[in-house]
Amino acid sequence: MAVSKPKLMVVGNGMVGHHFIEQVCSLGLNKIFDVHVFGEEPRPAYDRVQLSKYFETGSADPLMLTSAQDYQDWGITLHLNTLITAIDTANKTLTSAKGQRYVYEQLVLATGSFPFVPPINGNERDQCLVYRTIEDLQAIQAAAANSKVGVVVGGGLLGLEAANAMKQLGVKTHVVEFAPQLMPVQLNDKAGELLCSKIEQLGVSVHTSKATTAIIDGEAALHRMTFNDESFLETDMIVFSAGIRPQDQLARVSNINIGERGGIEIDNWCLTSAPDVYAIGECALWQQKIFGLVAPGYQMARVAASHIASSVSDTKAQTFTGADMSTKLKLLGVDVAAIGASRGFDNAQFVELSDNQTGIYKKLWLDESGTLLKGAVLIGDNSDYSRLLDLYLSQDEIAGTAVELLLAGAEDEADLKDTSIVCSCHQVTKGDIVDAVKAGSHKMAEIKSCTRAASGCGGCAPVVQKIIDQTLQAAGLDFNAGICAHFEHDRQALYHLCQVEGINDFDSLMRQHGKPSASGHTYGCDICKPAAASIFASLQNQYVLNQDSGHVQLQDTNDAYLGNIQKDGTYSVVPRVAGGEITPAKLIAMGQIAQDYDLYTKITGGQRIDMFGATLSQLPEIWKKLIDAGFETGHAYGKSLRTVKSCVGSTWCRYGVQDAVGFAIDLENRYKGLRSPHKLKFAVSGCTRRMCRSTK
Amino acid sequence: MSWINVCEETSLPIGTGVAAWVSGKAVAIFNLGKDGLYAIDNVDPATGVGLLARGLICEMDGELCVASPLYKQHYRLTTGVCIEDTSLVASPFDIKTEQGHVLVFAKA
């Protein structure tokens, strides 16, 4: 009879709970323990930090961190839709809401947090929502569909994320904050003020120093929110995002020690007051502190996993020693970063930069001696975040003055030390990424899966990409030969393939040589489609707007409507004037058309006449008249032969030796239909060679 | 708030966009054949000019987008959110066909 494995149970399958499982697998604990994971939500772990991506893509798929299949492959039992309601710490058993009981040897609580909803009368009305899970987002989306105005209660980090989501859904968005400024936890008052004005410029209204007293029926909208200063705001939907509270209910009912203001108390190994029960992430309280960021949660996951491993093997357990709460993010498109003591402290030295023109604000806090960086806040430009964070974490003395540090700007990724942490969620150093690139992982997705860099909050992705590019370049590797994500070929190779294989439609080109999307689409993009259209035209020279061949869908902006689009969406019209020679009758015809349609006219450098301001629907009428007057298209909209410019030559010029104009017209007529990689211009001069030399 | 009949299904060529008026607002409609119909605001939020219907349909990292004809920002057809700058949004509209008619849901 086989000896049954000891049981390791994990309650919670959020980001931290999932990270713990990844640690379990990398330590091989899934071979030693029978691991069970209980998730309350209907789907496995997803990326809560980037929740608003759900509205960008309209799908939960890009947010998923894992799948049920992964858990199966790891030999781990995943119980979704399963709420654990009680722990019997004496008998070491769990009870689920469905009444099932499970025995554990080791238990990890990763129950996370829940959104705090202020106790306001009316907060349970229709379309009063929170922002935490994908189901919450679906509810927000449904409410937004019939809302014109929305309010986010809470002007902190999460509140502004929610406001961004609401704005993306096309709802006029207001943010209501109790404190006198935005992000009162991270930002000093001045930085909060600046962020506020930047966000208001984006069309989000911000109301600070306002406490909501009640939510009642509105007159013009579904709700009316009344405030302590007697003012009110009418809105169709409300999202509460006023902070989080640790989800400690399960521990509380099971008599595990809870902090005075909530949170499951843990020690340096993440152990709770109950034997063999750990707590990690936002539900855990370490030295009276809750860590509401993903990076410290991941750190706790590593500590707990290492401690469990040390109990069954000869390894040493890590300890949790607190975590840096520095953060860098983009809120409603505005760069914001806070490092260390970002709100300052007593006796601090500081330097401050405030640029109203560009909306950039930076403040650095230093110790009394002015040599150690203790905190920083950055608004509008956080490109120097990694350099400042490095300096803050290392506590190296600053080189030069604090002002120089303030103005030093972005650090070149090449200058980062190999030991510098690039991804703080997964503790990945620059050296780790460089090594992975050298070992053959050249794409962002590969780097993400093998080093985990940029797969936490994603904030370091641009830096990681630069390190990849720099490493590839330094190694002399061709890092992107393909014209776009859909083809690994350059244009020359594609041209050759189309010529040799007689390919004349995009679908075949993509299916035979490109990379259709996972769903089998062959849509391509605005790089490969026009390139293919140009190649087909160079080879076959067929009508470019043909619907049957599908060529019409490939044409670039201007080719697609046989005109040059202008800044106001109208088009310019340029008939061919070969060699710059035009009869008075044609000039009059053109002038008449320009006058009839009130077109702006101008002579071009290519010796022809450009008429601006034709609307899309006027184009066919205008061209009908032009063609009736003997004109033809000038291909000004295409990557093709534009003009053959000429001097008047021997026909009139006293010094001309050849008929330059006649020759230019012939040349223009031979090459006028040619589609090429770029537009082409010719010129013919009829003067003598000696004359040209004399100008040099 | 109601469904507005804008045109016949047959007036939507596959693989390109057309613009339609819906309750005084210009909406860009894209017919992706077997992948269905999509509708977003025709006004390019980067420039304020109504022309997204004239953009090139693209697939970027598995997502369907339209490239603005003016400065080539990519807007997702599903949500209207710009890939390059998520603060730019061409609001999406619900769209469906019924007995050969194309119907767009007017919010206001």
Add this chain to the structure above:
Amino acid sequence: MPYRDVPAECAEAQSKDIGIIATDKGWNLYVAGNGGMRPRHGDLFATDLSIETLYKYIDRILMFYVKTADKLQRTSTWMESLDGGLAYLKSVVIDDALGINSTLEQQMDLIAATYQCEWKTSLEKPEFLARFNEFVNPNEAPGTDNNAYQRVREQRFPNIKDVGAGTIAIKDITEQQTTEQQTTADEVVA
């Protein structure tokens, strides 16, 4: 001396992709010149050519460029990226080093023979004109915007709007255009 007053090389042939300058004995051919923002003098490819030879060379050069250039690569950068540069291009076009000249000429003949004015074709087939309707339901259009244009120097200009990279007041546009080299005007349009 008559030379001094004559603006020689009136057509600025050396700043074009293909430039042709008359000589006493025929024509000189310059290739891969560029004007505009990144000027490059064309390379003198061959001298004193007959018209017949000129067409042959231009056919081959253009088709070879179309065949081998990268997307959106101008002839000037193409020339600089060619391994062997001008000498290599000469060996391909003049000495037929790759043995492809007759193919290149045939291809250009095909292009010339199948030329069409795309607007003429479009107007002849009404089904192609549907895409030029601004709206599928134009009757539903709200009133026209009379503030979209203004008149400057007796012509019509778009009114100043916050339009992305083009946030330029009309006055600045006109200053820009008058000070700009006329040779780049086609680029302004493009």
